[in-house]
Amino acid sequence: MPLALYDTWSRAIRPFTPLQTSHVGLYCCGPTVYDHAHIGNLRTYVFEDVLRRVLALNGYEVRHVVNITDVGHLASDADEGEDKMEKGSRRTGESAWEVAARYTAAFKGDWHALNLLEPTVWCRATDHIAEQIAFIAAIEQAAFMYITSDGVYFDTSRQDNYGFLARLDREGLQGGKRVALGDKRHVTDFALWKFSPRDAKRQMEWDSPWGRGFPGWHIECSAMSARYLGPWFDIHCGGEDHIAVHHSNEIAQTQAAHGTRLANFWMHGHFLMLDQDRMSKSGGGFLRLQTLIERGIDPLAYRYLCLTAHYRSKLRFSWDALDGAQVALDRLRRVYAEWLRDEDVSPGLTANGAADERYLARFSAEVDQDLNLPRALAVLWELVRSDLPAAVKRATVDRFDTVLGLRPAHQRDAASEIPAEVAALAERRRSARIAKQWAQADHLRDALAALGWRVEDDPKGQRIVPMEEQRDSQ
Numbered sequence: 175m176p177l178a179l180y181d182t183w184s185r186a187i188r189p190f191t192p193l194q195t196s197h198v199g200l201y202c203c204g205p206t207v208y209d210h211a212h213i214g215n216l217r218t219y220v221f222e223d224v225l226r227r228v229l230a231l232n233g234y235e236v237r238h239v240v241n242i243t244d245v246g247h248l249a250s251d252a253d254e255g256e257d258k259m260e261k262g263s264r265r266t267g268e269s270a271w272e273v274a275a276r277y278t279a280a281f282k283g284d285w286h287a288l289n290l291l292e293p294t295v296w297c298r299a300t301d302h303i304a305e306q307i308a309f310i311a312a313i314e315q316a317a318f319m320y321i322t323s324d325g326v327y328f329d330t331s332r333q334d335n336y337g338f339l340a341r342l343d344r345e346g347l348q349g350g351k352r353v354a355l356g357d358k359r360h361v362t363d364f365a366l367w368k369f370s371p372r373d374a375k376r377q378m379e380w381d382s383p384w385g386r387g388f389p390g391w392h393i394e395c396s397a398m399s400a401r402y403l404g405p406w407f408d409i410h411c412g413g414e415d416h417i418a419v420h421h422s423n424e425i426a427q428t429q430a431a432h433g434t435r436l437a438n439f440w441m442h443g444h445f446l447m448l449d450q451d452r453m454s455k456s457g458g459g460f461l462r463l464q465t466l467i468e469r470g471i472d473p474l475a476y477r478y479l480c481l482t483a484h485y486r487s488k489l490r491f492s493w494d495a496l497d498g499a500q501v502a503l504d505r506l507r508r509v510y511a512e513w514l515r516d517e518d519v520s521p522g523l524t525a526n527g528a529a530d531e532r533y534l535a536r537f538s539a540e541v542d543q544d545l546n547l548p549r550a551l552a553v554l555w556e557l558v559r560s561d562l563p564a565a566v567k568r569a570t571v572d573r574f575d576t577v578l579g580l581r582p583a584h585q586r587d588a589a590s591e592i593p594a595e596v597a598a599l600a601e602r603r604r605s606a607r608i609a610k611q612w613a614q615a616d617h618l619r620d621a622l623a624a625l626g627w628r629v630e631d632d633p634k635g636q637r638i639v640p641m642e643e644q645r646d647s648q
């Protein structure tokens with residue numbers, strides 16, 4: 175079955191055929207680096223990483239471009255309010271440049287902890303000011319913009335199909351919404367370039383043919399995707415919140431300058447939810463990957479949790495669900511280690527057995543159907559339970575892991591020194607506690623004690639310690 179992907183533009187799952195034979199161009203909107211990424215943002219990058227890996231599984235060479243927004247993203251999508259970078263600078267007391275450098279480094283740390291593949295190109299908005307100015311000049315040439323007292327604006331009324339990606343009701347928006355237009359002519363018009371305020375010095379500003387200032391947020395993605403992938407490429411991704419404004423505006427700009435709608439496929443990851451709301455930086459209650467790590471959770475358990483929900487459905491975060499993902503990941507690693515022992519080969523050596531073609535075909539069919547990872551995980555667990563030889567299971571899981579990215583061969587801490595039966599009992603106790611089966615959990619604690627192992631519960635989770643070690647350390 176060929177690879178088929180859901181395209182937001184056509185609101186349908188379509189067969190994927192690359193535009194060029196040499197590579198697949200993939201552009202993903204990256205972080206605005208004024209604060210840490212939260213695990214909601216990271217859910218979107220996990221979806222995009224899986225997409226990239228599935229494209230590779232289908233034999234495509236992927237040219238993956240991710241931008242870093244380090245200027246121009248204003249506090250409101252209506253092009254008003256403060257630049258988020260300058261706001262970050264006031265919050266931390268560092269310069270906007272230092273804020274950008276610090277949070278970019280932190281973001282890349284999260285990126286690698288989640289085993290996301292390195293993009294072919296990372297590109298920063300502030301490194302591409304010339305490209306953005308040239309792009310705005312092309313829009314000016316095509317007469318799609320006007321200048322006001324505070325900036326240069328895109329005239330959305332000149333495009334009949336403006337907002338098609340979001341199925342925007344422009345008439346309804348114009349008539350129904352009372353919004354402060356400022357000098358803008360239409361509600362949906364947006365800034366291409368903003369002038370620096372006359373009374374205050376900005377930290378980040380540049381000269382342009384229209385006046386000193388800084389680029390609007392959307393122009394960086396049109397300009398940098400054109401630079402690295404050309405103005406018509408295969409797939410453009412982001413979170414679902416980007417459909418109505420950011421991506422609609424990227425399309426408007428590229429259509430004005432180059433006559434294309436940028437990408438053949440538009441794909442959007444749905445939100446990670448915290449209680450009833452989407453997790454957001456401005457909403458306050460957001461969680462960082464580091465917070466999970468401090469609670470003893472492996473970052474790849476969060477990756478596993480993301481894989482348990484289809485990328486086009488909302489995922490409601492809960493600690494119980496995350497604990498469940500950790501239990502599943504630990505179990506996968508334990509059985510993998512057992513297979514290795516049974517095979518009597520060291521980690522790193524290739525498995526003696528070849529992968530099972532039937533399971534591989536079933537796994538591919540699931541991921542090729544618009545990245546159905548929950549069903550692909552079900553195939554994985556069916557394989558684990560099957561009676562195939564250990565070497566075949568291991569070789570097959572290695573192939574699955576080119577998409578899953580869960581590193582099953584990786585062992586946490588000294589867990590591998592814990593005897594398998596002790597680890598299994600501890601695992602059952604952990605699951606019992608998650609299920610709030612307290613009597614069962616106590617029973618398993620006693621069983622562990624009988625084998626000479628003691629369980630310690632701390633905020634980071636459960637630790638298994640040999641009883642001798644306890645005596646020694648007292």
Ligand code: AMP
Nearest residue numbers: 205206214215218412413445446452453
């Ligand atoms: P930002 O750093 O705010 O520009 O967002 C980075 C990426 O995370 C974008 O693709 C957003 O669409 C996405 N995003 C923001 N909030 C969430 C959320 N709660 N769940 C999933 N993705 C999100």
Ligand code: ZN
Nearest residue numbers: 203204395420
């Ligand atoms: Zn973008």
